[in-house]
Amino acid sequence: MTSTSSLLRRIRTAARRRVPAGIQTALLRGAAGSHLRKGAGLRLSSYQRIAVLARTWKGPFSVQDLADSHLERFTSLLREAGIDYFVARSGNAYHHAVGIPARQRTETVALLEEHYTDRGYYLRNRNGYVLLSRNRLRKGRDADVLRIGEYTAGAHGSVVTGPAHGLSIEFWEEGSRVLKEPDGDSRLAELRVVAPESVLRESLVAPQLNPVCEVLPAEARKPATVTVGGATHPTLEAFTWDLATDIDFPIDAVYTWVDGDDEEWAAKRNRYLGGGTELNPDSVSRARYTSRDELRYSLRSLEMFAPFIRNIYIVTDGQCPSWLRTDHPRVCVVDHKEIFDDPSVLPVFNSHAIESQLHHIPGLAEHYLYLNDDVLLGRPVTADKFFHPNGIAKLNPSTYRFGLGPPSVEDQPVDAAAKQNSLLIGERFGKVPTTKFKHTPIPQRRSVLEELEREYPQVFAATAASRFRHPGDHSIPSSLHNYHALLTGRAVMGRLRYTYLNMADAEAVRKRTRELLANRNHDSFCVNDTTTPGDDTSARLVDAFFRDFFPSPSSFEK
Structure with a gap:
């Protein structure tokens, strides 16, 4: 009935x-x-x-x-x-x-x-x-x-x-x-x-x-x-009563952020380009560092739809958004110098390098979500979307594969790093990863990353010292952590309803933003800009969409 x-x-x-x-x-x-x-x-x-x-x-x-x-x-x-x-x-x-x-x-x-x-x-x-x-x-x-x-x-x-x-x-x-x-x-x-x-x-x-x-x-x-x-x-x-099915452990959020329009930062980056190492063009694309105020709206989405988050850490290279309330009791801006084991390798302009050190953040919870600033929540979500009550993480696999064969400069940097992870996991467990993970908030176990760093100190050190994305990098929190946690019983596959906006395709952006605004039926979405389109149509569409989808300033804003 x-x-x-x-x-x-x-x-x-x-x-x-x-x-x-x-x-x-x-x-x-x-x-x-x-x-x-x-x-x-x-x-x-x-x-x-x-x-x-x-x-x-x-x-x-x-x-x-x-x-x-x-x-x-x-x-x-x-x-x-x-x-x-x-x-x-x-x-x-x-x-x-x-x-x-x-x-x-x-x-x-x-x-x-x-x-x-x-x-x-x-x-x-x-x-x-x-x-x-x-x-x-x-x-x-x-x-x-x-x-x-x-x-x-x-x-x-x-x-x-x-x-x-x-x-x-x-x-x-x-x-x-x-x-x-x-x-x-x-x-x-x-x-x-x-x-x-x-x-x-x-x-x-x-x-x-x-x-x-x-x-x-x-x-x-x-x-x-x-x-x-x-x-x-x-x-x-x-x-x-505290029930066996309750999730009562603290969960933090960690962002990596850069303001690519900062002239001082851009000049510093340019000084280190052209060092003789062959790189995939995507590794140094300006689109990788473009800021469209995504962090502002991602923080709005977090406050609106994920009130279970305890503290928010924003990891930057000495930068801070002008609109951010740094006196907010739940927000902490963390400089690269505070978390890199070897600060002499700085500065780095490589997300793989920065990500390899995130678990060093002082005071960070054992359980946390890692987000790029272009990842946003689309509707109310609960902690059990990301973790089980016993702390096991819920991963969100993609239908896309990173390909077979040795890592090379011809691979997209994200694929080359995933191949490096696959080699490491294959040697350790006798099982070969082939699948990417969705660009969502990524549930992390700090103890898993600490264990990985003890087992593979050279991997962490080399990736941390990689100034620009390089075929020898490992993508540690977004892939290596996930497979290691999965194969050691600390993660399982989950399900998060997700979609992706490719800024290089303005017509697809127009259609997808309309659908998101009309339906509000996705847990998370990503506004990813890996290539620069010929005009600013996508940027204008996304700016208008953000204002409509997240209309209320958060308590994190001045």
Whole structure:
């Protein structure tokens, strides 16, 4: 039954997306007049090709802050109305669950009718999320769970996230009451747990599955408190437990960044060119160092969609973006001199060299994500996209191969380095890597890199001393780490929905940015510029796309 209703919902959604945007907007404007009159900060917009009402978010945006704000508003109203509640564990990412005694359903529905109907909020029913009107609330008032939220937009640009990051209002029953109800047996049969009748009598019974249990016996339902977004809320003992499936270890983010337009840096680079070593032209292409403010927008994406990140390290050659708040408590700018074991090899203009030293960053967590500044997140992601609860990393293999044969100057530098890694891994494990990895945030284990450096000190030293990309380099964090971790049981293959913008193809950039903006259905994407196009069309398209896709300045910006 559930799968059938889910299929019907997808069919209806697909049909709605085929209706021209102008017609969708006109129909919504006619149906949402009362919402627009009563709801502050609402505007007509679209999300995943469907016309919606969206509320404007002011200031830096985080999906966690959004969910927390929904919880705070609703629970404040509950407290004012004298309605008992507790914060339950939610099975959904960046989404809160509020448990309310079933005996207070009538008062709760009345509160929702007064404060939430006809104000731009959405209610989930069998057709998906629909605008919450008095009529729809009355039809759904007997539901055991009411799931509400809103579409959220920045000060300008498109909607950044939908109502899934709101809250679930759950009406919990006393087990003794469930046992007495005429349909009690069928209700208990639907639970994912079997509890003896003697336990049920003293238990609270949940209306839907949660990460802990649907039946909370006396010892698990003792009153407790939990802090969410700086506010203290009542909860139950069981919902304060650290679960075996929780990821509670710190995860940092590390960026490498260069401002290729810095004249002093460019002059320094030019002084070292032409040293007599034969290089692939891509190794010294100016496109490799072009900055289009990608770091600014990548940091926005991190704050918006990955609030689990603890600290952010930005590794540079004595440079710092003019817009960056260096006093931010979560941001640290790291100079190459601070992490290179042998600073005498500096300066280097080779990402392979810089990457080989990242695990030397003081204070860096055991688990972290490595990102180039041209890698961005496209929608909310959770830590379990990158790591398992036991710390094992989730890798994202590409469908592309780096080729066979010995590394040579004719290879693209990334392929030559991958071939070098393959030779090393083949000798060590008797297994031959052939596959590239996607250009996504790369989950890293610091201990794996430290182990590799102990085993292959000459590889790390030679790569670190390689001033420009060279066929003898190894790509250490993006490939060697991954295969070594995989073959020593510290990584497995994962799955991240990803896409790639090739700046050399302006028409493809135009099409892909439109799709990304309209659908917002990729976890990550990369804006890669390895060759310089004949005009600036791609750059203008990407600049406009960034402003629309990430409309809110982050707290990392001045």
